[in-house]
Amino acid sequence: MRDMTIKDIAKRCNVSTATVSKALNHATDISEETADRIRRVARELGYFPNAAARALKTNRSYNIGILFAEYGILGELIKGQVHEFFVQVINNFQVEAERSGYDVTFITHHIGDTKMSYFEHCKYRNFDGVMIAGVDFDDPEVLELVNSDIPAVTVDHVFDYRSAVTLDNVNGIRDLVHYIYGKGHRKIAFIHGDDVTVTKYRLASFYKTCEELGISIPAEYMRAAHFHDPPSCAVATRELLALRDKPTCIMYPDDFAFIGGMEEIERHGLSIPDDISVVGFDGIYLSQIFRPRLTTIKQDTERIGVEAAKLLVNAMTSPKVYIPTHTIIPGTLMEGDSVKQL
Amino acid sequence: MRDMTIKDIAKRCNVSTATVSKALNHATDISEETADRIRRVARELGYFPNAAARALKTNRSYNIGILFAEYGILGELIKGQVHEFFVQVINNFQVEAERSGYDVTFITHHIGDTKMSYFEHCKYRNFDGVMIAGVDFDDPEVLELVNSDIPAVTVDHVFDYRSAVTLDNVNGIRDLVHYIYGKGHRKIAFIHGDDVTVTKYRLASFYKTCEELGISIPAEYMRAAHFHDPPSCAVATRELLALRDKPTCIMYPDDFAFIGGMEEIERHGLSIPDDISVVGFDGIYLSQIFRPRLTTIKQDTERIGVEAAKLLVNAMTSPKVYIPTHTIIPGTLMEGDSVKQL
DNA sequence: TTGTATGCGTTATCAT
């Protein structure tokens, strides 16, 4: 059986399709009476609008594109390791977007055999807006998308004149350092993530806090590794453990990446926190499974996702008057048993 | 600047829109020469088709709906815990679908303030097909969708005359039991998941294998818990540990749910595997992080996702001649250190 | 081989 269209309803109600459309869209220039009748019939007939037709006519798709590295072609970079933080954020984003009447579709690189850029894909699908998270923000294709006229919101990265939601890296690192300091540690090493905005903020906060606390960190205590990448953290950990003057506490880029450090420490026959203290970042489920429990900063993935959706909905609803906003979501220090009292 | 349409190209090439359309769709009744010229101009002008218009005309959206409990409204059930297995499957599904020219959109319960069923949502969006995973397969809304005329593929559940991909539960459990038996265990407890198809197969395989091996399992060794739910596994574990004649090995519904068992065992001051042996199921990343490493059945999430996409693409491409297929993907026993040699 | 004309389902403009 064919799907119902407004034509069917019009026929059934002895009115024109125009009238049906108005009734269904709650227009004002229509009598309550007929509007009610039409809506009732529509419900009886199981009518639902056709998104394609509506999009074609109104130029609005009520569909949001999500650009996320783990999915699609870039996903292979992460080699099948689920990035819990982003999955949570996206999940919450989707729930909030749905609440406002939007569906969510993943942005990909091509459609069929035709390769297209992210931007082109968005045009093709008529996305009303896009949310970007967990990608390489220097990628020309990402920049093309961000600099286009499509409303966009980014997570964990701020572009000029675009909305963004980031976690509070500055206070997060500050809280962490204060906590470690309070436990009596003075030799604190910091394995930081890739050279992206997030890391810049964290490093600045780390240095500032240490200065305020009057502790000086030798350059050899600062190590670079990749986010969400245990192997590179294992290497950095090995280097730190090889120092004559070892740190008493190591800060990792994130909870997941810490796994690499954990295994390396284990390999050295050292135990946490008796021989060496550690802290993570993100507060993923895993961090509470580790024994000892990992002390970390818990990200509020729900607020991040929901806020991103709200900002984007605002931007899409009234693009003209919209002023980009940067929202900073605070994290929470979760105390585990991974930092020893000295 | 407005987007390009076939009209613009037609004007530019001094041909009709029909000719342009044919050229772009590689129709045969058009000269190579003009076709080339048109395609070249289209590329120069940065033309991309409008998905909505195309969908409206052809009644094909090249968009697949994904129904997954963790996302959308049902997600709240899982309380923010990422289900790694499904995320992986969906990720791989998406990559393969993209390869065939399909985009992927999440199926939700409503569009704006209007509540609609999953099926209605699919009609509204014109999805060419749907993939269903990780939901309550008895939910009337899911059944409505499955029994509709929309091509569908399910993961981990088989519906009559619909395509499905499942892991090999029978052999998985069989391998696990054989392994445990080989380690000298005879008192094997099985905490199984919810009463769904998957569980039925696993239970049957468990009983059959035990019978073949000539070991009899007391009823009190069989416990019900929920999948992916540590608390219920903690309860079941507590009950097992309270028995006069304790099992020497406990099988859990999945690696993640095992966390509950792990904590309970810890609480009893027992150690794995010295005091009690355990095995999981799924082979998620976590299982290799546990100390001791968990012995488990690793699911091939890539093959599951890719196969599901392939089946669905076939079904969508030629719905008339398509014959539903049930593909069973084998798992692999991953030996950890969680089962003691008796 | 190319073009004309029509319609997909909806919204919006302008009459009535």
Next chain:
DNA sequence: ATGATAACGCATACAA
């Protein structure tokens, strides 16, 4: 308050 009609961008049956 309601209706006739055009238009959104594209694909296709049919005519030329």
